[in-house]
Amino acid sequence: MTYPAERIRNFCIVAHVDHGKSTLADRMLQLTELIDPRKMRAQYLDKMDIERERGITIKAQTARLPYKPLGDAADEYLLNLIDTPGHVDFSYEVSRALNACEGAVLLVDAAQGMEAQTIANLYLALEADLEIIPVLNKIDLPAAQPDEVAREIAAIIGGDPDEVLRISAKTGDGVVAVMDAIVDRVPPPTGDPNAPTRALIFDSVYDSYRGTLVYFRVVDGELKRGNPIRMLATGFEGEIDDLAVHAPEETPIDALGVGEVGMLSAAIKEVSQAKVGDTITLGGRGARTVPPLPGYREPLPMVFSGLYPIDPDDFPMLRDALDRLRLNDASFTFEPETSAALGFGFRCGFLGLLHLEIITERLDREFDITLVTTAPSVRYRVTLEGQTDDDGQPAVIEVSNPQDLPDPGRIAEIAEPTVQAMILTPTEYVGPVMQLCEGRRGTMLAMDYLTEERVELRYQLPLAGIITDFFDQLKSRTRGYASLDYEVGTYAPADLVRVDLLLNGEPVDAFSSIVHRDEAYAFGKEMTDRLKELIPRQMFDVPVQAAIGSKIIARETIKAKRKDVLAKCYGGDVSRKRKLLEKQKEGKKKMKAVGSVEVPQEAFVAALRSGSPKE
């Protein structure tokens, strides 16, 4: 069935993790009776295992919901739910998905209140000029404070607290009112059916049988199966093989018009040929003159880390796995890199820490490759002393691997990326939060009381200061109540140095870090202490040193092993003892030899887990 544009509503749900977005989506699907109850499973739209396990949406998904409001005369409407990713790492993807909508359901947990992430996405929704429908969820919880949270919402988006809808997605209570509000308040899509076809890509997913599946929303014109198409930014050209909508299972359709949301395949080999934010138009002569939809940009990796296989023989496997992941994730980058300590690996760029975690977890889970991941780093801009580029400007190089930092003598200035962070916290934790931000070299920009109990703090912080354990620290200092969001800001100069770690006199490049000069000693001490704890005693004394250039700033010694034998060994112990030794032998295979020192994989992982000094 086709719908005229005036009976189409494209909307998304803006919510914090755990505030019930997926449950609400499930409930809406059930209300429209589109899913066989026997096939119903929790979080229907989240298809990746990692998503369901972590309760987060990484890739956007869509669902088409035909809905007939009550009343005899009512027409049937088509509600398109565009499910957006919910994490700060993916805010660009979120903004594109929001641009495919005219309205947003702002879903807030009535017990938890607004979180920084929700507010950040709300601002993105307001920027995209969406109609906001505020909804309080989980009103059936004993801890719910609907009146207070409604006032908080009204304070941020304006309007009357009484107009905030109150529902329980779990029981289904109030969900119909949300559907009705979407029909009544979200404007229908506007677009010119006669203009040259333009469709916005808001997600693309790799499918091993059909190539890249592209999720899009038609802005102008129409797309039909068999149409030749062209992507304006990447220049990809092909022909639509499959055209489908999700209702919510994939259902083929012949054509999609203005305002409609769908999915197409066109033998697109890699997702990088169909990037989020790009414009799809019809192929042929006229294509080149069609103006692209606004807002497209190349994904920008922010966090960098070296990925090394524990077993050097896995290197070709790792390369294949990265190639294959890259097929369905255009936003991460990788290039080969060599480390004296870790051998052959790849320097990879990620949108953020969660993105890094997801990729490494997928490598482990889907490809069964055990990795050492070096400390996450950012991309520094280094102005070289006395050198100019072709235009006569001071020469600037970008450094994302501490090893590539030139000698101090050649550096005129180092600049690091900063972020504008927004932190929401109960007022009682303002002190500890400020302490944390200042410890990470933050500058306060603003402090606003949202209500008497909640404060919004805005800080400019070095990105390097928040990519390690900042979020964990924030949570632990506020008993989990604070929330964080940030957007990437400008580069700012800083007094940075590289701290190297040496084992038995040999630098272990994997442990090198770029840190602020004021933090270098504490960092060096912390790392030498930690390595002393993590590296088992060897056959000889092993000095562990931290150094800036040739200057040693911290030193510990791992004493030689002095006892490694079972005191008592009689008849009964032999089987157990032999198995213990076999296990140790297996463990030894997982050791990385750094010079003559054997370092267990866990030591690398644990030492690199948190690259910053303790507060």
Added chain:
Amino acid sequence: MSSTLTDRAWLTDPIECGSAAGFGLYLHVPFCHHRCGYCDFATAAVGEERPEAQGALFDRYLAALVSDLRRQVAAGPAAHAPAGALDADPAWPTVTSVFVGGGTPTLLGGHRLSALLAAVREVLDVAPDAEVTVECNPETASPELFGDLVGAGVDRISMGAQSFAPHVLTTLERGHSPERPLAAVAEARAAGVDAINLDLIYGTPGETTEDWRRTLATVLAAEVDHVSAYALTIHDNTPFGRAVRTGRLPDVDEDVQRERFDLARQLLGAGGFEHYEVSNLARGPARRSRHNLLYWRHGDYLAVGVGAHGHLAGRRWWTTRSTTAYLDVVEAGRSPIAGSEVLTDDERAAERLLLGLRVREGLHPRDVPPLEPLALEDALDARLVETACGRLRCTDDGWFLLDEAVARLR
């Protein structure tokens, strides 16, 4: 490892290991007055029981031991060895050593132990010069007990002294005074026991170097033939293990243990003891524990009782660790064996090394499995092992790092 005939000579035609090492019998008595916090052996505390109930339990257990022994012996060696490893129905080898361990075997009393050893001689061929050892707790020892044991052919007593420092005995939850083991040693001597061992534990949290030095001096003055000195090992599944995890007890310190080990070697060595195994010292080769050497030389032995482990021609088996289960099963005429494994040649090679290198003179060249030249080179380079006349043995330093040595050799 290849499997040509000559490559397996270390198994088929050994010089002093494996089947050339003798044949032993181990009998386990699980009962104790109190289960010490560090102990992870199969034990059953009976301190709370009334004496009559204890006596009835001991009678039951003795009967079960004898019936278990009879059943195992009747089944024949082929039933204990890996399938096809032995000829159809060979006779049991002559027993060269018997060891009654525990637990506290002496809780059973002289009469029951005598009856047990009589049953052993009835069903198996025990060599006239076989070593017969009984483990003894000083609290349960008396001149009468030793008299009975000597009468039953016991020629060696292993006495649990652990330490002569009162506070260390308290930490170890030992019920006897520091003086009692010495008196018990004198009683055993007077009764005619030929060889006496004292068991010691060092590196207990709270023990000082001076405590250990005094303990060693006391041992030297006691004129025993043999000392077993163990570094305290805290196993996870014991009360000590739990206390360490919860921070109520400090963990053992490997540097302290090494220091005490070196002190024991030095002081006991000067007092005429030969340090012949990682944790064992004897006044000359004749005073070594023949039964324990059998274990370290990868020999064969039958095992009877709760939580006992036997070995024959590359098959290991073990019985249930529960005393009640053992009694029930044996009394019902069934086998108390809880598990077994047939070792591959590779596993037997691992055992041969990890056991054989525990002994001072190491392994005879013909008893050593073929080693990887590079692995041997590596272990030699690290000064963990050395070779002399082809024999492979640990260096003085490598002895206390035996696990590392074995790991590198394989």
